[in-house]
Amino acid sequence: MTESLTVRDNRTGVEYDIPITDGTIRAADLGKIKANEDNPGLAVYDPGFVNTASCRSSVTYIDGDKGVLEYRGYPIEQLAEKSNFLEVSYLLVHGDLPTKEEYDAWVHEITYHTFVHENIKEFMQGFRYDAHPMGMLMASVGAMSTFYPDAANISDPDNRRLQIIRLIAKMPTLGAWAFRHAQGKPYVYPDNDLSYTGNFLSMLFKMSESKYAPDERIAKALDTLFILHADHEQNASANAVRSVGSTQVDPYSSVAAGVGALFGPLHGGANEAVLRMLRRIGKVENIPAFIEGVKAGNERLMGFGHRVYKNYDPRAKLIKQQAYNVFEVTGTNPLLDIAQELEKIALEDEYFVSRKLYPNVDFYSGLIYEALEFPPEMFTVLFAIGRTPGWLSQWLELVQDKEQKIARPKQIYTGERGLTFVPRDVRWA
Numbered sequence: 001m002t003e004s005l006t007v008r009d010n011r012t013g014v015e016y017d018i019p020i021t022d023g024t025i026r027a028a029d030l031g032k033i034k035a036n037e038d039n040p041g042l043a044v045y046d047p048g049f050v051n052t053a054s055c056r057s058s059v060t061y062i063d064g065d066k067g068v069l070e071y072r073g074y075p076i077e078q079l080a081e082k083s084n085f086l087e088v089s090y091l092l093v094h095g096d097l098p099t100k101e102e103y104d105a106w107v108h109e110i111t112y113h114t115f116v117h118e119n120i121k122e123f124m125q126g127f128r129y130d131a132h133p134m135g136m137l138m139a140s141v142g143a144m145s146t147f148y149p150d151a152a153n154i155s156d157p158d159n160r161r162l163q164i165i166r167l168i169a170k171m172p173t174l175g176a177w178a179f180r181h182a183q184g185k186p187y188v189y190p191d192n193d194l195s196y197t198g199n200f201l202s203m204l205f206k207m208s209e210s211k212y213a214p215d216e217r218i219a220k221a222l223d224t225l226f227i228l229h230a231d232h233e234q235n236a237s238a239n240a241v242r243s244v245g246s247t248q249v250d251p252y253s254s255v256a257a258g259v260g261a262l263f264g265p266l267h268g269g270a271n272e273a274v275l276r277m278l279r280r281i282g283k284v285e286n287i288p289a290f291i292e293g294v295k296a297g298n299e300r301l302m303g304f305g306h307r308v309y310k311n312y313d314p315r316a317k318l319i320k321q322q323a324y325n326v327f328e329v330t331g332t333n334p335l336l337d338i339a340q341e342l343e344k345i346a347l348e349d350e351y352f353v354s355r356k357l358y359p360n361v362d363f364y365s366g367l368i369y370e371a372l373e374f375p376p377e378m379f380t381v382l383f384a385i386g387r388t389p390g391w392l393s394q395w396l397e398l399v400q401d402k403e404q405k406i407a408r409p410k411q412i413y414t415g416e417r418g419l420t421f422v423p424r425d426v427r428w429a
């Protein structure tokens with residue numbers, strides 16, 4: 001039986017049969033519903049796209065009620081525990097896990113594309129001493145399109161693959177240099193003997209030693225954080241990448257748009273807010289009064305609640321474990337005690353339980369970043385590095401999808417019509 005929706009237009013009395021496919025109706029089918037021949041047809045009004053599917057996608061599956069997150073069908077828990085970020089990147093971009101040969105070639109290519117043109121270094125050095133690292137990252141990713149004009153040829157699969165490798169490889173270099181810039185320290189070149197996250201740590205923290213030796217526990221924690229941030233289906237930054245990519249511009253310009261979207265406090269900035277909240281609470285004894293304030297509606301418990309997850313955010317559990325591994329290296333942080341106690345109280349309290357408010361991905365990630373001595377402005381840069389393979393997988397799917405068109409929403413026009421223009425000399429006379 002074909003599923004359909006019968007709609008009766010009470011303006012005309014006409015009934016329409018609209019097919020339902022995959023739990024959706026086609027907006028274009030609604031466009032056939034017209035009050036009269038001159039009418040533009042019915043449209044949907046959906047600010048923020050809260051109930052509009054913009055694409056068909058096989059990259060990431062989320063079931064928010066059950067707390068499920070899968071990349072290409074693989075549960076995030078298994079990937080975080082048994083895989084690594086570069087293998088997960090391969091999976092996201094290609095749709096399948098690599099063979100040994102494919103994996104080795106992928107890791108080799110990414111490792112050997114970590115260097116950037118010296119001119120990129122020079123223009124990054126031109127930023128003000130206090131430039132926000134996300135602004136530097138967004139500008140330098142966008143600028144890469146000028147260094148690789150071949151990237152404009154988005155219809156060639158080999159060319160697309162090369163740009164994807166370049167982007168995944170060079171994001172840590174740009175991110176680390178934005179970090180060093182703020183500190184007035186010399187930029188550190190990539191060390192291709194190290195792992196992806198080991199090299200990133202070297203570019204962040206190496207000083208005069210001839211070779212930087214990353215702590216494996218910290219490299220692993222960062223690798224896991226990157227895996228957990230690698231994709232989250234049609235979120236604001238993926239949508240920005242797709243929207244800009246729909247113009248058929250090169251992937252550097254599209255990813256720069258994703259970095260811009262992630263920069264916003266409603267998207268990438270929440271873990272910074274968690275940290276500010278924990279610092280303000282200051283000690284465990286102050287928690288009850290703080291919780292009362294939250295329940296009275298004076299403020300929110302940052303790092304709790306999610307638009308999609310109405311259950312424990314699966315990423316939060318995994319990050320919590322990594323937080324403990326990092327504290328083994330860095331020493332425990334008094335904010336961790338406050339975070340644990342807050343979590344315990346909130347998970348038992350009727351206010352939070354009835355509203356299905358559980359810890360989200362940002363609750364513990366900020367603590368890890370703080371323990372690694374990143375300033376809060378860097379938190380979103382780390383998110384952007386992890387999210388790059390996701391953005392590129394979404395972009396790749398978009399450019400190969402024959403159904404996609406340039407993204408161009410409708411509007412409900414609320415302004416004046418048909419006014420007569422009066423020239424300045426008459427208006428002001």
Ligand SMILES: CC(C)(COP(=O)(O)OP(=O)(O)OC[C@H]1O[C@@H](n2cnc3c(N)ncnc32)[C@H](O)[C@@H]1OP(=O)(O)O)[C@@H](O)C(=O)NCCC(=O)NCCS
Nearest residue numbers: 270294299300301302303304305306307355357360361362
């Ligand atoms: C993420 C978030 C924006 C999702 O919001 P949402 O799905 O639109 O949920 P709503 O704002 O409709 O909230 C539903 C109810 O839960 C309450 N609520 C939601 N998040 C809350 C929080 N973190 N602390 C206290 N109460 C919260 C709301 O006050 C509302 O209560 P009400 O029904 O009595 O009015 C929201 O949970 C939030 O602001 N969390 C804190 C910020 C954060 O951690 N963001 C990172 C997301 S990854």
